[in-house]
Amino acid sequence: MLKNYLVVAIRSLKRNRVYAVVNILGLALGLTTALIIFLLIRYELSFENMHSQADRIYRIVQTRGERKNAASPYPIPAAVRMDYASQLEKISGLHFDQEVFVRIEDEKFIEAAVIFADSSFLDIFDYGYGENFVIAGDAARSMREPGFAVLSESLAQKYFKGENPLGKRLSLRNRIDVEVGAVVQDPPANTHLHFDMLVSLESLTPEYIDSPLDSWNFVSSGYTYVLLPEGASPASVDFTELVKKYYSEESWSNISYQLQPLNEIHFDDTYSRGGLASTPISKSYLWIVGVVGIFIMLIACINFVNLSTAISLRKSKEVGIRKALGALRINLIRQFSGEAFVVTLISFAIAFTAMMQLLPTLNNYLQKDIHLDITTDFTFWLYALLLILLVALLSGLYPAFVVSGFQPVKALRNTINAHNQSSTWLRRGLVVFQFLIAQVLIIATLIVANQMNYIRSKAMGFEQEAIINVPIPETDSVRLDAFRTRLHDQAGIEALSLCLGAPNTENMILTPYDKTERGLGNESGIANVKPVDHQYVDVFGIQLLAGRWFEEYDLTSPENRFIVNERFTKELGYTSTDEALGESVVLGFGGREGEIIGVIADFHESSLHNEMMPVCFVAYAPLFYTAGVRLNAVNYTAGIEKVEEVWSSLYPNDLFQYEFMDAQLASLYEEDMRTYTLFRIFSAVAIFIGCLGLFGLISFLVEQKRKEVSVRKILGASIAQIVFLFSKEFTQLVMIAFVMAVPLAWYLSESWLENFAYQTEIGLGVFVMGGLTALFVAFASVAWQSISAARENPANSLRSE
Structure with a gap:
């Protein structure tokens, strides 16, 4: 039928x-x-589900005033490990590094995702492989001792093409040398903790990131993850005492730490700015x-x-x-x-x-x-x-x-x-x-x-046409001066600035700030600090509303001087830009106190997804990791060739790269x-x-x-x-x-x-x-x-x- x-x-x-x-x-x-x-x-729903302990893994996130941050100060893991060991089964601190220059003898590479992590990292995260996660070597020892790295299987193949990678030496950013101690399975794509290389956190130094590792008021790319015991509730972990112990009394009501479930990270845009925050997707x-x-x-x-x-x-x-x-x-x-x-x-x-x-x-x-x-x-x-x-x-x-x-x-x-x-x-x-x-x-x-x-037509508050951003591998002042001098008045180049990054860079330094007379306390706001030089405004065309821009002598002056945006002055209570000039403010960034010498118009330092935030420019050469170059629109090819020629002669052991400003903006959307x-x-x-x-x-x-x-x-x-x-x-x-x-x-x-x-x-x-x-x-x-x-x-x- x-x-x-x-x-x-x-x-x-x-x-x-x-x-x-x-x-x-x-x-x-x-x-x-x-x-x-x-x-x-x-x-999309499978993100983070591969970890066998996913339901017990949490990330410590920070709230400071109205600002929320997925990153946490670098001292947090040690402090939590000391004071909360009885409430938490495992604690792991890590530093996320993007676009890392790697050199193996004469070969050069750029790696998109390198994680510096401590020995607890592999105890918390197994990426669904369980005991089969480690393919070769001693991963536990490599994450515990300084000077060691763990490679993913595909990266080991890329570097050594079938040879035994164990014991091979790598140079990271020409600053630290590490030895390959283990090879692990490739992490799946459906995780925000994707990496190509793991490096022992003991190898991380202030010199490597040019920032302090012991400051409670400095947040960059440090993250903390914890594993709760079986049956424990995240509500039982209260970080109030941690705040009272490591922050001043004036800050107690303004700072708090919470536990964010691992399975919610991919869907939570509350903590979505920079680094490991990844691009969230709404349920x-x-x-x-x-x-x-x-x-x-x-x-x-x-x-x-x-x-x-x-x-x-x-x-x-x-x-x-x-x-x-x-x-x-x-x-x-x-x-x-x-x-x-x-x-x-x-x-x-x-x-x-x-x-x-x-x-x-x-x-x-x-x-x-x-x-x-x-x-x-x-x-x-x-x-x-x-x-x-x-x-x-x-x-x-x-x-x-x-x-x-x-x-x-x-x-x-x-x-x-x-x-x-x-x-x-x-x-x-x-x-x-x-x-x-x-x-x-x-x-x-x-x-x-x-x-x-x-999005495409809205004015961002800065120039973006015919500008390239070139990473600088080292901030040695002699080479930086030579780089600037040799490119001065060259054909195809109209202006050059040394800085941490373009106005909308994801390289952010978020730090509290306030009037010096009040000090950093519970009313302090959070500012995005941008180290720049005296030619930054010429390259990116930011509008100066009051005061002056940095002069060359500001780069070497022992006195701190700041240029801030309108949002910065308004949150301090000033009713006009002129009123803020000459006022003294303090930053959590190294505890710097200084005078406001200029006020610029607000600009979008991030994508249009986010509200503009207070911005503070500082003349601080040790963090000049980017060169912004304005090219002659008629002859920009010659300009790029000249930049590459000079750059390669000064940094022969590194890999030249550049990105057009408009392409960088487009990537945000x-x-x-x-x-x-x-x-x-x-x-x-x-x-x-x-x-x-x-x-x-x-x-x-x-x-x-x-x-x-x-x-x-x-x-x-x-x-x-x-x-x-x-x-x-x-x-x-x-x-x-x-x-x-x-x-x-x-x-x-x-x-x-x-x-x-x-x-x-x-x-x-x-x-x-x-x-x-x-x-x-x-x-x-x-x-x-x-x-x-x-x-x-x-x-x-x-x-x-």
């Missing part, structure tokens, strides 16, 4: 090839979207993507229902004959449901093939490592099976009940009328639902596009651009499937009104009038969908825009454009078949009357 149903289903599909192709194409698109979204959401965003996938799948199922209903009239005589010969309704339901199941299986095969082909491209674009092992991934196959059954059920059940319910006499006389009230309202409801989702996606895409345009692209793809898929749905419904109406159209033509109706006859109802339905889509699209867009501290306005024009787009698409879909029906010879439809 089952074989018979399948044979009949395949024959039916062959007889109705156009409808079969449209059905299969619509379902295949929907299934492809559903499969990809499933893998994407599963990947609400995943919910939106998941709902979009469900809706696209439902739209595809609706198409199947519409198309199956449209061709049901062609099956009426078949149904009548089967019923006259004794077929039961359940037999007919099984037959037509079997046809839906066959279509779904074919569609899934196409969708699965498309997904496997698209996955590498998707990974490359989204910068993710989503993979699928089709032989062992039972979760995926369970999802696929449930999806196939659900889609077949949703797509085939209603048409099967409709067709099997035809009365034999009416079916054989070809007098079936599917214009009963219930089915009419159902089809109208399905069209409204389809275009509701399509218009929500269209409007949301337009709003995201407006935000992206806003890579995730947002990917979101925009995904919404465009989802919108295109929804619109296309919606067009297929309209194709199904207009096919249905053409079948129903073929004789009516013929009579109207005989009575003198024009083609335009007949097209209007068919399009009028669908125009009304699209408008109803538009009215329902506007508030939903507005709510979803507002939720997404909340991720930006600075955002575009949602104007009426966006909604009008979305509605007109949907209306045009609907009319274009209807017009094609309407014109075809209007041109048909009336005699073909009326000859049997």
